[in-house]
Amino acid sequence: MDKNKGIACMILSAFGFAVMQILIALTAKRIPVFEQMLFRNLITTGIAYAALRKKGASPWGERANRPMLLARSVLGFLGMLFLFSATAAGNQGEVAILTKLSPFVVILCAMVLFKERPTRSQTGALVLALCGAAVTAGFHAGASALPAVLALLSSVFAGAAYFCVGALKGKEEPQVIVFVFSAFTTALTGAVTLFQFVMPSPRDLLLLVGIGLMAAVGQIGLTYAYSYAKASEVSVFNYSGIPFAMLLGALFLRQPVTVSALAGSVLVILAGVISFLGERRA
Numbered sequence: 001m002d003k004n005k006g007i008a009c010m011i012l013s014a015f016g017f018a019v020m021q022i023l024i025a026l027t028a029k030r031i032p033v034f035e036q037m038l039f040r041n042l043i044t045t046g047i048a049y050a051a052l053r054k055k056g057a058s059p060w061g062e063r064a065n066r067p068m069l070l071a072r073s074v075l076g077f078l079g080m081l082f083l084f085s086a087t088a089a090g091n092q093g094e095v096a097i098l099t100k101l102s103p104f105v106v107i108l109c110a111m112v113l114f115k116e117r118p119t120r121s122q123t124g125a126l127v128l129a130l131c132g133a134a135v136t137a138g139f140h141a142g143a144s145a146l147p148a149v150l151a152l153l154s155s156v157f158a159g160a161a162y163f164c165v166g167a168l169k170g171k172e173e174p175q176v177i178v179f180v181f182s183a184f185t186t187a188l189t190g191a192v193t194l195f196q197f198v199m200p201s202p203r204d205l206l207l208l209v210g211i212g213l214m215a216a217v218g219q220i221g222l223t224y225a226y227s228y229a230k231a232s233e234v235s236v237f238n239y240s241g242i243p244f245a246m247l248l249g250a251l252f253l254r255q256p257v258t259v260s261a262l263a264g265s266v267l268v269i270l271a272g273v274i275s276f277l278g279e280r281r282a
Contacts (some may be wrong), residue, residue: 105159
């Protein structure tokens with residue numbers, strides 16, 4: 001029963017983040033990226049802080065863990081900045097595919113930093129994921145390649161941030177990690193927004209609040225998915241965000257579903273499935 005709840009929460013999380021992408025694209029021409037990011041993090045910061053207050057836990061974590069919490073926050077901020085920039089100008093399906101490469105960046109980090117030898121399934125998944133990225137991004141040239149490059153950079157920094165989260169596992173409450181990251185990003189984007197604030201129209205304000213709400217749905221869904229079931233049982237369902245983003249991009253932004261995006265999505269999802277099955281056998 002809990003496994004089914006975990007799967008449902010993971011799919012809900014993927015849907016929330018896909019809707020967030022569409023809302024970012026809809027406001028990108030009028031609202032600066034740092035202002036968008038501010039709204040994205042305000043609600044999540046409030047929810048995480050309330051959860052920690054209810055538990056009576058310190059929101060800033062243990063002193064010994066703060067350097068790693070700061071590293072996770074800086075890397076996560078850069079990943080989010082590149083994600084928002086890619087989403088503003090790119091095809092939503094392609095952005096979703098390329099940003100789903102972050103789990104494979106974690107594998108690369110483990111190989112480089114800790115000399116961990118990847119399993120056979122991890123190696124196969126990594127090769128397929130890189131092929132998927134090449135197919136998705138390889139048909140662009142010049143200025144049209146910029147969103148793909150930004151999405152790839154987002155996956156690199158997000159993957160490095162998740163590596164830090166893994167290092168904090170068992171040492172800090174998940175809500176502490178979420179709060180520190182969200183508070184850091186809120187403070188940084190808030191400071192920049194002071195100098196470039198654009199008064200949103202009522203419609204844009206509604207969309208900006210929607211960005212924050214959908215980010216909260218995505219983050220909370222992710223947290224509950226991993227609390228209801230093992231990562232090896234639910235992680236693969238996070239790839240449902242790719243078809244969600246493709247469909248929503250076609251419906252609300254009239255973006256075509258390209259052959260390269262379809263081929264790339266198949267390869268990346270297949271890589272995720274192979275990695276998922278490998279973890280379950282381990």
